[in-house]
Amino acid sequence: MPFPLPMLFSAAWSVFVKDLLSELRTRYALNAMLLFAASTAVAVSLGAQFLGTRRDDETFLLQSALLWIALLFAALNGLSRSFVQEEETRTALALRLAAPPIAVYLGKLLFNLVLLLMLDVVTSLLFIIFVRVQVDNIGLFITLLAAGSLCLTTATTILAAIIARASFKSALFAVVAFPLLMPPLIIVIQGTALALAGAPWADGLMHLRTLLSYAVATFVASLLLFGFVWEA
Amino acid sequence: MDNTLRLDLHNIAANYGARRVLQQITLTLHQCETLVVSGANGSGKSTLLRLLSGLQQPASGTIHYHYQGTCYTPRQAMHLLGWVAPDLALYRELTGRENLRFFAAVRGLQCSDTQLDELLAQVGLAGRGDDRVACYSSGMTHRLRYAYALLHHPPVLLLDEPTVTLDEYGVAVVARVVEMQRTFGITIIATNDARELRFGDYVLTLDTA
Numbered sequence: 337m338p339f340p341l342p343m344l345f346s347a348a349w350s351v352f353v354k355d356l357l358s359e360l361r362t363r364y365a366l367n368a369m370l371l372f373a374a375s376t377a378v379a380v381s382l383g384a385q386f387l388g389t390r391r392d393d394e395t396f397l398l399q400s401a402l403l404w405i406a407l408l409f410a411a412l413n414g415l416s417r418s419f420v421q422e423e424e425t426r427t428a429l430a431l432r433l434a435a436p437p438i439a440v441y442l443g444k445l446l447f448n449l450v451l452l453l454m455l456d457v458v459t460s461l462l463f464i465i466f467v468r469v470q471v472d473n474i475g476l477f478i479t480l481l482a483a484g485s486l487c488l489t490t491a492t493t494i495l496a497a498i499i500a501r502a503s504f505k506s507a508l509f510a511v512v513a514f515p516l517l518m519p520p521l522i523i524v525i526q527g528t529a530l531a532l533a534g535a536p537w538a539d540g541l542m543h544l545r546t547l548l549s550y551a552v553a554t555f556v557a558s559l560l561l562f563g564f565v566w567e568a
Numbered sequence: 569m570d571n572t573l574r575l576d577l578h579n580i581a582a583n584y585g586a587r588r589v590l591q592q593i594t595l596t597l598h599q600c601e602t603l604v605v606s607g608a609n610g611s612g613k614s615t616l617l618r619l620l621s622g623l624q625q626p627a628s629g630t631i632h633y634h635y636q637g638t639c640y641t642p643r644q645a646m647h648l649l650g651w652v653a654p655d656l657a658l659y660r661e662l663t664g665r666e667n668l669r670f671f672a673a674v675r676g677l678q679c680s681d682t683q684l685d686e687l688l689a690q691v692g693l694a695g696r697g698d699d700r701v702a703c704y705s706s707g708m709t710h711r712l713r714y715a716y717a718l719l720h721h722p723p724v725l726l727l728d729e730p731t732v733t734l735d736e737y738g739v740a741v742v743a744r745v746v747e748m749q750r751t752f753g754i755t756i757i758a759t760n761d762a763r764e765l766r767f768g769d770y771v772l773t774l775d776t777a
Contacts, residue, residue, distance in 0.1 A: 354662070362661050430671070431674075
């Protein structure tokens with residue numbers, strides 16, 4: 337039976353709230369992601385102290401690449417949990433029978449996005465404090481961080497749904513995600529380096545446009561595919 | 569409005585890899601009828617219920633629900649179906665009431681806490697709605713599965729091993745649920761328990777051959 341749009345959004349919000357409540361009570365993904373981000377920031381600060389003292393184009397690129405590597409691996413650690421846990425605890429059956437597939441996808445996408453944005457804030461602060469990264473165009477930096485996270489979330493949410501019922505989930509997730517995430521990662525690393533160097537907004541606009549196009553394309557493809565993936 | 573309900577299965581078969589577990593199942597059930605599916609372990613009882621709930625696709629054949637003048641496949645009919653089975657898991661980190669509130673919300677139902685408490689009381693979980701499911705016994709978890717299945721007053725109730733892990737009171741609850749369902753809907757029960765054959769207007773016996 338087709339769901340009216342307001343009811344679909346309401347169901348998606350319920351999935352998001354349920355996932356958030358479950359995560360706050362179990363902290364399956366949150367602890368793993370935060371621990372990964374913190375250990376990366378501390379390791380980089382201890383192993384490459386020179387990064388905080390130099391201010392040239394190569395250093396900005398290096399700082400940006402390290403920040404996004406930390407975010408990527410923390411995200412790969414945590415973002416697959418929302419679907420994998422539904423399959424492992426076998427609650428996916430109850431959800432399949434009760435919720436419209438699109439509501440499940442939208443709820444889980446929103447949950448992953450919120451989780452990743454929280455991780456962005458924590459990781460960026462850790463890099464600023466420990467690695468002494470200086471951000472000269474804060475507005476562009478925050479916008480690129482949000483756009484890059486949107487790309488990571490749209491791509492990894494549908495991948496998590498696909499691999500949730502497979503064996504060797506975590507290994508498969510990283511292998512499948514790698515080629516899909518490389519294009520936006522390269523763009524966002526270059527864009528973030530510009531923001532760290534204090535480049536004007538106009539210089540970062542091309543990067544933002546590309547990232548948003550990628551996010552829209554993966555989001556639309558996910559909406560079209562999710563029903564088949566979820567009910568397979 | 570046409571409120572009649574009918575379930576048609578035509579020449580249903582199901583496979584697990586090369587092994588065929590069900591074949592040539594053809595039947596029609598009407599409103600207020602109860603079918604009991606019995607048979608040995610591995611004869612395909614649970615598989616038949618999974619096909620009826622849309623959780624699994626048949627290798628061949630068709631399943632249609634006809635309700636209020638509209639024809640639905642199992643996947644289109646989730647608003648008509650209530651499914652209880654031992655492998656139906658609910659969220660252990662949420663309380664019983666939170667589980668029901670969540671499933672009501674995703675079904676687009678507006679249920680007050682009072683209505684949810686009444687449903688919990690109906691299945692014998694009065695006063696336990698605020699406990700996390702992780703703290704429930706296996707029997708209590710099974711009762712919560714009934715609350716999940718009855719939340720939207722489904723005209724079709726699919727019960728796989730309906731009284732497994734339940735105590736005497738729980739068995740009486742199931743008997744009441746089946747009797748109530750008989751007044752307006754269809755019930756299909758898959759069981760090995762000979763005592764549950766009494767629920768059926770018809771008995772379908774599956775064999776493993």
